[in-house]
Amino acid sequence: MATGVTIQRIIRGGFMSFWRNGWVSLTATLVMTLAVFVIGSLLFSNVLLTSALSQIEGQVDISVYFRTDAAEQDILAANAAIAQLPQVRSIAYVSRDDALAKFRARHAGNALITQSLDELADNPLQASLNIRAESPEQYEVIARFLESSVYQAIIDKVNYFQNQVVIERLSKVLSAGRAVGLGITIALAAIAVLVVLNTIRLAIYVARDEISVMKVVGASSAYVRGPFVVSGALYGIFAAFITTVLFYPLTFWFGPQAAKFFGGLNLFHYYLAHFFQIFLILLSCGILLGTLSSVIAIRRYLKV
Amino acid sequence: MIYFDKVSKTYSATSIALDGVSLAIEPKEFVSIVGRSGAGKTTLLKLLLAEEKPSSGEVYFESFNVHNATPNEVIQIRRRIGCVFQDFRLLPSKTAFENIAFAMEAAGAADADIAVDVPQALELVGLADKAWHFPNELSGGEKQRVAIARAIVNRPDVVLADEPTGNLDPISMREIMGLLKSINELGTTVILATHNHDIVNALEKRVVTIESGKVVRDDKKGRYMIK
Ligand SMILES: Nc1ncnc2c1ncn2[C@@H]1O[C@H](COP(=O)(O)OP(=O)(O)OP(=O)(O)O)[C@@H](O)[C@H]1O
Ligand SMILES: [Mg+2]
Numbered sequence A: 001m002a003t004g005v006t007i008q009r010i011i012r013g014g015f016m017s018f019w020r021n022g023w024v025s026l027t028a029t030l031v032m033t034l035a036v037f038v039i040g041s042l043l044f045s046n047v048l049l050t051s052a053l054s055q056i057e058g059q060v061d062i063s064v065y066f067r068t069d070a071a072e073q074d075i076l077a078a079n080a081a082i083a084q085l086p087q088v089r090s091i092a093y094v095s096r097d098d099a100l101a102k103f104r105a106r107h108a109g110n111a112l113i114t115q116s117l118d119e120l121a122d123n124p125l126q127a128s129l130n131i132r133a134e135s136p137e138q139y140e141v142i143a144r145f146l147e148s149s150v151y152q153a154i155i156d157k158v159n160y161f162q163n164q165v166v167i168e169r170l171s172k173v174l175s176a177g178r179a180v181g182l183g184i185t186i187a188l189a190a191i192a193v194l195v196v197l198n199t200i201r202l203a204i205y206v207a208r209d210e211i212s213v214m215k216v217v218g219a220s221s222a223y224v225r226g227p228f229v230v231s232g233a234l235y236g237i238f239a240a241f242i243t244t245v246l247f248y249p250l251t252f253w254f255g256p257q258a259a260k261f262f263g264g265l266n267l268f269h270y271y272l273a274h275f276f277q278i279f280l281i282l283l284s285c286g287i288l289l290g291t292l293s294s295v296i297a298i299r300r301y302l303k304v
Numbered sequence B: 001m002i003y004f005d006k007v008s009k010t011y012s013a014t015s016i017a018l019d020g021v022s023l024a025i026e027p028k029e030f031v032s033i034v035g036r037s038g039a040g041k042t043t044l045l046k047l048l049l050a051e052e053k054p055s056s057g058e059v060y061f062e063s064f065n066v067h068n069a070t071p072n073e074v075i076q077i078r079r080r081i082g083c084v085f086q087d088f089r090l091l092p093s094k095t096a097f098e099n100i101a102f103a104m105e106a107a108g109a110a111d112a113d114i115a116v117d118v119p120q121a122l123e124l125v126g127l128a129d130k131a132w133h134f135p136n137e138l139s140g141g142e143k144q145r146v147a148i149a150r151a152i153v154n155r156p157d158v159v160l161a162d163e164p165t166g167n168l169d170p171i172s173m174r175e176i177m178g179l180l181k182s183i184n185e186l187g188t189t190v191i192l193a194t195h196n197h198d199i200v201n202a203l204e205k206r207v208v209t210i211e212s213g214k215v216v217r218d219d220k221k222g223r224y225m226i227k
Helices: A003-020 A022-059 A072-083 A096-106 A111-119 A136-148 A160-206 A208-216 A221-262 A267-273 A275-303 B041-048 B071-079 B096-106 B111-124 B140-152 B170-185 B197-203
Strands: A062-066 A088-094 A128-133 A155-158 B002-012 B015-025 B030-034 B056-061 B081-085 B158-162 B189-194 B206-211 B214-219
Touching: A003 A022, A003 A221, A022 A160, A022 A221, A022 A267, A022 A275, A062 A072, A062 A136, A062 A160, A072 A088, A072 A128, A072 A136, A088 A096, A096 A111, A128 A136, A136 A155, A136 A160, A155 A160, A160 A208, A160 A221, A160 A275, A208 A221, A208 A275, A221 A267, A221 A275, A267 A275, B002 B041, B015 B041, B015 B214, B030 B041, B030 B170, B030 B197, B041 B056, B041 B158, B041 B189, B071 B081, B081 B140, B096 B111, B096 B140, B111 B140, B140 B158, B140 B170, B158 B170, B170 B189, B170 B197, B189 B197
Parallel strands: B030 B189, B030 B206, B081 B158, B158 B189
Antiparallel strands: A062 A128, A062 A155, A088 A128, B002 B015, B002 B056, B206 B214
């Protein structure tokens, strides 16, 4: 048998039964849309969570304050040594003069403070290094390094030890947040997949007599299965289109609010920037879900 | 050509459908299988189509042991058997034309052949003008004629007709029987299962009577005897 002709017949049969079984197709497409929408929402909430978490992580840092009598070149040597550590993402040096300038700027409106500063002979502020680690749990390592290094002598205090409890708790919360997010993602996706599988199973159950007729008339299992798989793919394709379009107004409305609430990026901008990737992900999820569900659901009726 | 060898079929302890049936059917025969409702007629036909498996015994279609055949051989056997059922069993979302064409498409026929043979089959059953009607737009008799067209379009060696007139009025009934007779005269074996005496008696062909799963009579030019 010419396989090209057969494939053509199967695809035509799939489109035809999709179109002619309008209500079944509509229902299956809507349920599939729901599932693809859940998958899309998980995608977006994952993006939101990740960006919010990294935003929070980015706000954690430790500062090392140097004694006012420390020589600047020693401080710069310490800066260079710390920058060498693999755990350090960034490091910023604030000299005593910089610190004073910042302090003045912050309190520019307060005459009392500016006056008293003017009256002081010496700059009372300390030079400091602001250190950001690659991840929150690494602050401990960095802090230990500082404590035991040769620079111990010029260091006045490291604020990690004041903030230790907070930083540790935060790092726990962040990793718990990721784990919970992943768990919810898997659970919701599994529910969505099950609902789709059962809907398609029902649609094929309704057609079980037709399937047995097709087999009795002499069609091979593959030839009977084909159009159902094509219909399944069509549910997924339409669902992906509908969902992608739906996310335009949703992220437009929800994006700025979420950005304000969680911090992190605006989902609407993310949607626009990654439009094709999002569509492709939803499309492949939809097609995979539709075809696999059909293949699984039709299996038992092909045994005639 | 078709041979049932001591075939028994037990669905469950309370329903023994066939009990040691042996039956040979020659090419070009017209055989009526008669018996009361529940006698096992449909079961016999289902065994030949490999829709059901026998509990014991064997069913042969030519050299094939139907229930030892590979799935591919089963498909080949089915393509050589056309079926007509009491409840028509048309595909509801396909038109009359498409229902008939499906049997050819499934068998891998070329589009050119389908374009010629399907209208011919429709012509033969007198439904050329209703080719694009869906089953729910056809009367019972018309549906059954579509089913017959589907059964014969692949030029099968055997046509199985299970109570093909059960749901029809007397006129449609006569039309359907006329079609089956002419199919048989053109050289196709026909196996008809029915409990309608008038039809069977008018045929004057071989009659096999089944009672509670057993063959009780087999007459060359038979009548359906009622006790
Ligand atoms: N799928 C099944 N499961 C259990 N029992 C069945 C099944 N199909 C048929 N039977 C039983 O097998 C027996 C024979 O059934 P069959 O359908 O072959 O009878 P029939 O002669 O075709 O009757 P009718 O003239 O009413 O169509 C009946 O007693 C029936 O109850
Ligand atoms: Mg029956």
